Amino acid sequence: EALFLIEEILGTRVRPSSSASLVIHEGVEDIRLPSKEAYSLEVLPKERRIDLHVSSSRALLYALETIRQLSSPNDGGLRIPEAKVLDWPLFQFRGVVEGFYYDPWSWNQRREVIRKLSLFKMNSYIYAPKHDPYHRERWRERYPEGWITEFGKLVSTCKRWHVDFFFALSPGLSVIYSSREDEELILRKFLEMAEIGANGFCLFLDDIPEKLAHSEDLERYSSLAEAQADLVNRILRRLRKEVPGAKMMFCPTRYAGTDLGSYFEELCRLMDEEVLIMWTGPQVCSKRITVDDAKNLEKEAGDRLVIWDNYPVNDYARNRLNLGPLKGRDPRLYKLIRGVFSNPMNEPYASLLPLATFADYLWNPESYDPADSWNRALKLLYGNCSEPVAFLSRQLGSSILWPEEPEELRILRKLADNPEENEELSNYFSKLSSLKEKLEACGGKVLDLLEEASAYLTKLHLYGEAGLKLLRLSEERGERAFERWVEFLGLLISAEDIREAAGEVPHFDERGWRISGRRFLCEALLDASREIFRRKGWPSLLLLPYSTIRYQVDGCSPWHMIDGRLDTSYMTTRKVRSGDVVGVDLGDSLQINSVRIEGGREGQRESIRGMLQYSTDGNYWRDLAEVRTPVFEVRFSDLRARYLRVLSEATEKPVSISLFQVQTVPYSVKASKGSKTTPYCLIDGRLDTYFEIRRAEPGDWVLIDLGEYKWVEGVLIFQDPTYFARDLRILGSDDGKRFKSFGRVRRIVQGVKISEELRYLKLEVLREQGLARIYQVQIT
Incomplete structure (x- = not known):
């Protein structure tokens, strides 16, 4: 095993005739540390020797990964500087829970991610994709034979790379807690996994009704907590008889907040003391988790508490990528929390960058610095291609939970005031335009990320090309200038028609699960266009449409409700929720003569319904008229506004709007x-x-x-x-x-x-x- 790890991690063959030596001492007593993952290493260049003291095979893997990060290639071997390291993790469980909704990872992607987790020094993986039909909806059914074969390969990969495998089942939508039959079905599913080498098991009862639903359970139990604890305890007792070293983890129905009430207290009191209990922090997607947040729960759960950390997961925002580092986690959490499991994105390779920062935090939270960790992760994953990946992340606003304005915004701010072509702006737009091509040239290190980020990169390319056209437009005159404008407009709308969010800093409101954003690229381009038109004496009114409805159909962005065409529409893939908004920003406060709204594709999609509102500042809104019909028009005699929107009611279908026309000219x-x-x-x-x-x-x-x-x-x-x-x-x-x-x-x-x-x-x-x-x- 040592030879395998050396060759796989260090990328060099072990040769008996080599003039350098690697001496491995096994046994925790050698370094006097109470950790099975502890190691020490000393690089002795003069003696051409590396001494390793490891407490386990997993610790050996971690030590070798540290050597790899210290080393550089040297004539077919490795050059390693003098160093002395003594290291061990502060969190016991450091892992990933593949627990998101929608498209699960492929089997090959899981195996690749598990290998990376190991090299990040993470030690656990939980299989729990919500859209595996046999995990949740059809949990009573056995996995087909082909699935079991793939699970076997997955468990083998985990063992080879010293990652603990946990298999989760999520039966809460239909399980009868008191049923012996359901107990047997759950146990059968777990024992199938035990036969291929698994000994970690999870029952996830999240995202289900908070009341008992079946008459059998209502007769037997006084509460949901009692029913869930009883089922878990029965399953665990039987697993202990069948599976040596069986471990159990549980995700409760109430899993977010700092006070989970009597439900959580009763659950912790009744459930077996060895069952780990999951918690997502003060919110479902928590921007901050502090020791104070955890104290109340730790009093009830004791040392059983682990965090299900909903970052960098993006199943609630499938048109965004979270590439930025983990932030907002108290460095002292390890004193109360046994471990943390990151819920990643549906995009496995894009997840690796933030996961590497998770690993740094979980290993040593007291010295964790998000920016330093992120820069190291970039270098570790992408080497010489780190800079374009970092540039991509900045143009995506870094992350939903911790958005950051890109440093390039400083350059963009110059555009509206001085839209003439200049070197700094030209370089920025050229960089946007060529980013996809530059990443393609990087080859293997980024190809998987490139595939997942393809739509985002295409959108940035179009914005970049549009920016370059605009810079040239400012220098042109007459017909040639207008030709440039039409070319620019085509590029801009093509970019906006891509549903993936790029060139935008997100703003997340968890209360309504809505994400809006500052579209810094589009806004800067429109502001500059207005200024160019003013200087040329051309009409300068340009509208910016916006919407909080998830998600637009590709090619049917909000631009198509303001383009004046009746054969195009803004269309969404999701039905409208109460409180969603659709509106326009006029760029300045103007006299409004009328507003006309037309719904599209009658019978297939609903027109918007709600309250038409106006605002002069985007903060304070006043009602104008109720929108109730597919074709709506209202006229005004004395109204000035910059912003107009429909504050919508819920609909049963996705929405289609072919026209949102604001008349500001009295002709x-x-x-x-x-x-x-x-x-x-x-x-x-x-x-x-x-x-x-x-x-x-x-x-x-x-x-x-x-x-x-x-x-x-x-x-x-x-x-x-x-x-x-x-x-x-x-x-x-x-x-x-x-x-x-x-x-x-x-x-x-x-x-x-x-x-x-x-x-x-x-x-x-x-x-x-x-x-x-x-x-x-x-x-x-």
Whole structure:
């Protein structure tokens, strides 16, 4: 075993003729430490010898991993500096509980992660994926033969790498606690695992109703705690007879908080004293866990308390990655807590980076520093590719529980004030654009992470390309500048259409299980666009849509409710919860004339229902009108606001919104033929929407009513660089009947001088063509 570990961990073959020696002394008495995981090592360069004192085979593995981290390659061998180390862990149980919802890890991924856990000096793994059907929903059924074979390989991997394997069952949705039959079924499942070498077992009764449900149990037990303790005790008694060294762990139904009431007190009093009891901290996903938090529970549980730590798990936020380090854990917790099990992400390889910091904390919490640990973990996992992985983490906001603004935000803040191309901004956007390519070039060390983060990297690439376009746009003029804008807009919306959150600092509200975020990349790009447009004298209104509903359908982001198109929609994959919001940020406080909201795909998805609200600052909100119908419109005579939103009611289906149109211009528009876009897009003051004419024919027209006689100096027409009307006549009228021609438009961006008092403006098509898109008629 020593030879295997040396060759696997140090990556060098053991040769009898070698001039250097590794001397292993086994036995805890050699180093006088009361730990089976303790080791000491001394590197003696002059004697070309390393002395190891280890208390167990597991301690040998840990010692060799320390040597690996101290060493560097040297002519087919290793160069190791002089060193003297005496080390042991402070937490007894240091591990991972694969306990998340949705897609479980594959068998191969589990084996790879277990090997990494061992090298991180973690010692436990709990198998408990919620969406293994035989673990929870169909727990009474036996595992198929193929599954048992895979479990056997998994247990063998754990043994080889000195990681304790725990098998968990979660029968709480249907178990009858008093039933002998259910007891036998649970025991049968556990004994199947014992036959392939497992001796660690868990009963998880989390996320189930807090009341007894079956008549048999109501007759026999006075409380849920009594029923659960009785079942666990019966199972454990029988396991002890069948499985040498059997260990049991239990996750209670109430598992979060600092006072779990009589339920927890009774559970601890009645349950066998050797059963470890799990707790997630003061919250389900706890930002901080202190000694004071644990004291009340430790008084009742004694030395049986272990933490189920819900970080870096992301099953409640499947469009985010948590790559940042563990934070907020009291360095003294080991004095009250037997161990900690991290609940990782559905993405196993992305989980490794935060798990490595968990391992550092669990080994020596008193000297744990999150930033130092994270930097070491980056180097350990990714070597020379550490920097691009760290850059990726920063662009994702680090983590949901402990979000951090990226250091690059300092650069982005310059963009709105000075949107001209400059080296620092150009380098940042280029770095975003090339990040995926750079990680691909790293090869094996990051390929697995690359696959899991692919959508995030694609989104950052699109943001980067958009940023580069914007920098060039600021230097361009006329048609060329507008062509750049349309290219930029396509990249920005393509990025926003990817549901994974990147370029965003998350904000998590556990009370409502809602995650919002500061979209620093999108916001900076829009702010800079507004400033560029102001400098060019172009329309500068740009809306930022937002939503707290989980999750958008790929390609159907909130942008599609403000794009003016009736054939696109913002669509979600989850039904709306009460209190979710959908809204828009106008960028500044403006006069609001009307709001129109249209639901999409009737019969398949529901339109939003709730209360339309407004705010000038985003903090204080006032009600405007109830939204009850699939097509809703309300007009205002005196309303100024920057933010508009619908505070929603719960729905039974996912939502679809094809239009969330805020009218800030007091003009009206109508067209001679129908369109998949709203005519208001022509005059909405925005260059990110357009009015589309399909099969444009001579005589087709659009009429703009200014509402009253106005002096019109001229108009500036913005058209799509590809689908522009090749010949448009611009006409004006004071009565809407007799029109005077002021000129023709044949270019992408072209102005026409008017210098008259008018009420009506008319755009008339003079040449037949398949498609024409007019972005804006800017009236001066």
